[in-house]
Amino acid sequence: MTDFFAMGGYAAYVWSAYGITLLVLVVSAWTARRRRLDALERVRQMLLQQSPRRQATVRTME
Amino acid sequence: MPLPRWFHILGSPPHAYRLAEVCRPWAGWLALLLLVGGTFAGLVLAPPDYQMGDSFRIIYVHVPAAYLGTRLYLLLAVAAAIGFIWRIKLAHAVAASVAPLGAAFVIVAMATGAIWGKPMWGTYWQWGDARLVSWLVQLFLYVGYMALHASFDDRDKADRVSAILAVVGIVNVPIIYYSVEWWTTLHQGPTIMKFDRPSIKDDMLIPLLMMIAGFVVCFVWLLLNRLQGEIVERERDARWLQQLATEPGK
Secondary structure (H helix, E strand, O other): OOHHHHHHEEEEHHHHHHHHHHHHHHHHHHHHHHHHHHHHHHHHHHHHHHHHHHHHHHHHHO | OOOOOHHHHOHHHHHHHHHHHHHHHHHHHHHHHHHHHHHHHHHHHHEEOOOOOOHHHHHHHHHHHHHHHHHHHHHHHHHHHHHHHEEEEEEHHHHHHHHHHHHHHHHHHHHHHHHHHHHHOOOOOOOOOOHHHHHHHHHHHHHHHHHHOOOOHHHHHHHHHHHHHHHHHHHHHHHHHHHHOOOOOOOOOOOOOOOOOOOOOOOHHHHHHHHHHHHHHHHHHHHHHHHHHHHHHHHHOOOHHHHHHOOOOO
16 A cells, blocks of 8 residues: 555655646536536526516506 | 538527536536546556656546647637637637636646656756647647637627637647657657557556546536536526526526
8 A cells, every 4th residue: 555655656746646637627627517506696696686677667567 | 601400409509508407417427437447547457667667657647638638729719610600609608618628638738747757857847849838839829718708898709809819729739749740859759649559558558548538528527517607698688598597406
């Protein structure tokens, strides 16, 4: 097991390369997912702000 | 030039959004499976290289990232060109979604390449190496597309102007590809893509193919998320989207 982590003397290089890759992938995944959910949330907020006004116009028309 | 009908159906935002919604979870789990399996195979099962020792294991993150780093630029340029020529909104949305992902994979390729270069070549970076410098140009092209796109308030104008940059930037792709053959400096030639037989053994090759597949599917998952976000941004006034946004559980 210690041998595995030592990577034949290249531990610093191998683990930092894999660490950077993991970091970039996790950050990319988080931001990509966040952008999708935030965009949907903004549409919902927009609709919520519009709906009282819409109801108000309907009422005045009645 | 007229386009086939299926192209217009596929290019309709509601259709693309729903297709992405179906495919996204599959891509996510498949990517996770391939990446975990490929990493295990690459770090544990593959034997150390007789010349490079265990440092060669960096290949399993470096090559897939580099593979996507150049291929995604072609996707970006083709999508931008389709959007420009046939005025298909979805194509511009694809281009805008690909750019930050391409930049991320180029960063991984360059960072892991630099780390690998230190024990193998004795240096992280060399300005005289054509392969290394053409990669930096590739990064600037992705970032340039994003910066140019963000600099316009009018989205249609942003799409069209940055599409021109994307198409012009294609000249860098063959330069990256042939740089190792035109100017022989630090970077070695291709390992798997040779026309005869790949110069790599099966127990080292299979983890690499798993990792390439994992990176590609992972990109698909990232793209579907970003594309759905772009479609929502661009279609916020459309009735289909407003209905979908108010459905419970979405």
